[in-house]
Every structure is written in structure tokens, then in C-alpha cells.
Amino acid sequence: MLKITAEFGDGWIPTLLQPESYGERLREIERHRKELNQTGEFTAALWNWYILDEDVSECERMMNTPLARTFALLYRSL
Numbered sequence: 001m002l003k004i005t006a007e008f009g010d011g012w013i014p015t016l017l018q019p020e021s022y023g024e025r026l027r028e029i030e031r032h033r034k035e036l037n038q039t040g041e042f043t044a045a046l047w048n049w050y051i052l053d054e055d056v057s058e059c060e061r062m063m064n065t066p067l068a069r070t071f072a073l074l075y076r077s078l
Contacts, residue, residue: 006032011043016075022046 005012006029014022026044033042049071051062062068 015047
């Protein structure tokens with residue numbers, strides 16, 4: 001999939017990768033792009049979900065809402 005991204009994509013937005021894994025995979029995409037002589041613009045990003053508030057108890061309350069719990073079901077445990 002990373003090679004396909006390198007060949008046909010103009011960007012990459014994975015979800016929930018640890019920094020080390022993100023860097024390894026981005027370097028692989030960059031290596032493939034170089035091998036394929038892909039010189040066009042390419043944007044790398046990372047998609048993560050956050051619950052933020054100055055009050056920790058409000059964050060905990062929001063983490064237990066049906067919507068937040070549903071999103072949590074979509075992702076494997078890290």
C-alpha cells in the first residue's frame with residue numbers, strides 16, 4: 001500500500017501510528033517515490049482524535065460519551 005501511495009498519491013494521512021512507525025513508513029514512501037522518479041508535491045500528515053479541555057474531569061466526562069466510545073471501537077489498542 002505504501003508503494004501505491006508513493007506512485008499515485010499526492011499525500012498520506014494515516015491514523016494512530018506511533019512516531020517511530022510513522023517515520024519508518026514515511027521514509028519507505030519517500031524511498032519508493034525516489035525509485036519511481038516521483039517529483040511532484042507530496043504532503044504527509046497524521047490523523048488522530050483528541051479530547052481536550054483545561055479541566056481533566058471534563059475530558060473524562062467527554063471520553064465516556066456515546067460518541068467518543070463509538071470512535072474508540074474503531075481503533076485497535078496501541
